[in-house]
Amino acid sequence: MRKTTKSHGLLGAVVAVAVIVLLMVLSAGAILGDYFGDGGGGFEAGVVVLCALLCLAVAGGAVAALIQRWREVKGGEEDEARKY
Numbered sequence: 001m002r003k004t005t006k007s008h009g010l011l012g013a014v015v016a017v018a019v020i021v022l023l024m025v026l027s028a029g030a031i032l033g034d035y036f037g038d039g040g041g042g043f044e045a046g047v048v049v050l051c052a053l054l055c056l057a058v059a060g061g062a063v064a065a066l067i068q069r070w071r072e073v074k075g076g077e078e079d080e081a082r083k084y
Contacts, residue, residue, distance in 0.1 A: 010073060017066040024059035028052040 035048040 010070065013066055013069055017062045020062045021059040024055045024062075028055040031055070 031048055031052045035045070
């Protein structure tokens with residue numbers, strides 16, 4: 001059965017990205033806070049910072065994907081896909 005409502009389905013994407021960003025920022029903060037709170041340094045500090053940056057990169061990628069999806073929906077791509 002065909003949907004007759006004109007919803008774009010962006011709410012689910014926004015909620016998912018918000019949860020991912022929150023989890024990744026909290027993870028990066030926990031990694032950095034736990035390590036540097038004990039006064040760590042040296043080579044291990046670089047590894048810890050790299051892991052934290054990877055968490056933040058995941059969050060940034062999720063936001064970039066949401067922005068791309070938002071532009072696709074606003075451009076009418078979702079309506080075009082329904083034709084097939």
